[in-house]
Amino acid sequence: MATTAEHLKCKECGRTYPLEALFVCDFCFGPLEVSYDYEKIRRRATKDRITLGPPSLWRYADFLPVNSKPEVDLQAGYTPLLKADRLAAELGLKKVWVKNDTANPTHSFKDRVVAVALQRARELGFDVVACASTGNLANSVAAHAAASGTEAFVFVPANLEIQKIIATAIYGVNVVKVRGNYDDVNRLCTEIASEKKWAFVNVNVRPYYAEGSKTLAYETAEQLGWRAPDTVVTPVASGSLLTKIHKGFWELGETGLIRRKAPVVHGAQALGCGPVATAFAEKAEHVKPVKPDTIAKSLAIGNPADGIFALEVVRETGGSIESVTEQEIVDGIKLLAETTGIFTETAGGVTTAVLAKLAASGKIYRDDEVVLYITGDGLKTLDAVADTISTYEIDPNYSQFEEEVLGDVLKGAAK
Numbered sequence: 407m408a409t410t411a412e413h414l415k416c417k418e419c420g421r422t423y424p425l426e427a428l429f430v431c432d433f434c435f436g437p438l439e440v441s442y443d444y445e446k447i448r449r450r451a452t453k454d455r456i457t458l459g460p461p462s463l464w465r466y467a468d469f470l471p472v473n474s475k476p477e478v479d480l481q482a483g484y485t486p487l488l489k490a491d492r493l494a495a496e497l498g499l500k501k502v503w504v505k506n507d508t509a510n511p512t513h514s515f516k517d518r519v520v521a522v523a524l525q526r527a528r529e530l531g532f533d534v535v536a537c538a539s540t541g542n543l544a545n546s547v548a549a550h551a552a553a554s555g556t557e558a559f560v561f562v563p564a565n566l567e568i569q570k571i572i573a574t575a576i577y578g579v580n581v582v583k584v585r586g587n588y589d590d591v592n593r594l595c596t597e598i599a600s601e602k603k604w605a606f607v608n609v610n611v612r613p614y615y616a617e618g619s620k621t622l623a624y625e626t627a628e629q630l631g632w633r634a635p636d637t638v639v640t641p642v643a644s645g646s647l648l649t650k651i652h653k654g655f656w657e658l659g660e661t662g663l664i665r666r667k668a669p670v671v672h673g674a675q676a677l678g679c680g681p682v683a684t685a686f687a688e689k690a691e692h693v694k695p696v697k698p699d700t701i702a703k704s705l706a707i708g709n710p711a712d713g714i715f716a717l718e719v720v721r722e723t724g725g726s727i728e729s730v731t732e733q734e735i736v737d738g739i740k741l742l743a744e745t746t747g748i749f750t751e752t753a754g755g756v757t758t759a760v761l762a763k764l765a766a767s768g769k770i771y772r773d774d775e776v777v778l779y780i781t782g783d784g785l786k787t788l789d790a791v792a793d794t795i796s797t798y799e800i801d802p803n804y805s806q807f808e809e810e811v812l813g814d815v816l817k818g819a820a821k
């Protein structure tokens with residue numbers, strides 16, 4: 407069935423373009439975004455049809471810029487939405503849910519954007535795929551390329567966490583470590599994209615890629631019983647995810663699947679790479695690029711392409727963009743793990759820490775229904791917390807167990 411997408415549209419000047427591998431406006435250099443025939447979606451996408459669809463993001467294919475579902479695919483999405491009562495209580499809130507996107511095939515939300523980008527790339531006739539990545543995107547492109555037997559080149563900063571490099575190279579794709587930061591990698595990839603007929607998922611097919619993030623909003627609404635929460639907290643790297651979660655809820659209202667409501671959107675950044683948070687605090691009209699220096703490497707984009715649009719969304723919905731210290735990131739990872747059983751990577755530490763900050767400052771109300779987007783898995787960033795954990799080590803000897811373990815545990819309990 408042909409896609410409900412109509413054309414690409416410039417986010418700055420509104421000029422339209424055909425649904426090809428284009429990403430910037432020829433006239434004003436603004437970014438292009440997919441726009442849809444919402445009447446068509448409204449007619450096709452009934453709750454019954456969605457509910458009977460596959461248990462993956464493809465249950466929302468009617469809202470995506472593709473003509474068909476992929477034949478071979480990792481079935482990303484439809485991840486759990488967990489009520490997090492212990493976390494809520496810890497923060498003085500009543501109703502908090504965690505959208506656990508660590509449960510994706512390569513353990514981050516990037517599987518959503520990659521699934522959509524690669525399907526569109528296939529439809530446009532590309533046979534090589536590529537990306538500029540802060541780590542998770544590399545994992546996901548590699549896995550999806552392996553599953554479908556497509557040739558892939560992934561470009562990452564050379565100082566990336568070893569877990570992410572191994573979890574990418576294992577798929578047998580070409581991994582290129584670039585001596586520089588993400589912004590250097592991205593610049594190189596933009597140059598390569600103008601030379602080679604390759605689909606760079608987050609460069610020349612970025613408009614399609616970005617749409618994959620909307621599925622986080624659709625699933626959240628469906629899992630809440632077809633409604634939007636009051637407030638969402640989401641990490642910000644390029645800013646794309648934040649803007650697309652907002653677009654997703656808006657579209658559900660527009661097509662009549664939920665009552666119209668725009669949740670308050672809060673964005674989360676690390677202080678060591680918080681250009682959008684700084685622009686928000688300074689009420690600035692532009693986002694000033696920074697040089698990233700943070701353990702939250704998956705969010706370390708110093709010159710965020712969609713930063714300005716993320717600002718627009720939080721200003722429009724009454725939200726904010728906050729940043730947190732390296733220590734707060736680690737504390738956030740531990741808080742989430744100890745209260746929900748979910749081990750997140752540094753990006754999720756950032757998001758959890760920002761939720762804690764917003765709750766403490768009263769910017770999130772006690773009665774608000776809050777959804778926290780946890781976008782990546784802690785096993786990929788073990789070094790960030792390796793020296794904060796404690797364990798016991800004993801001989802296989804009962805009295806040693808009593809003295810050194812139980813004695814110590816009881817002492818802790820007495821404190």
Ligand SMILES: *Cc1c(COP(=O)(O)O)cnc(C)c1O
Nearest residue numbers: 542643644645646647704781782
């Ligand atoms: C890429 C990424 C993000 C942010 O994505 P943007 O759309 O670039 O803002 C958030 N969390 C994780 C774990 C990521 O890998």
Ligand SMILES: [Zn+2]
Nearest residue numbers: 416419431434
């Ligand atoms: Zn334009």
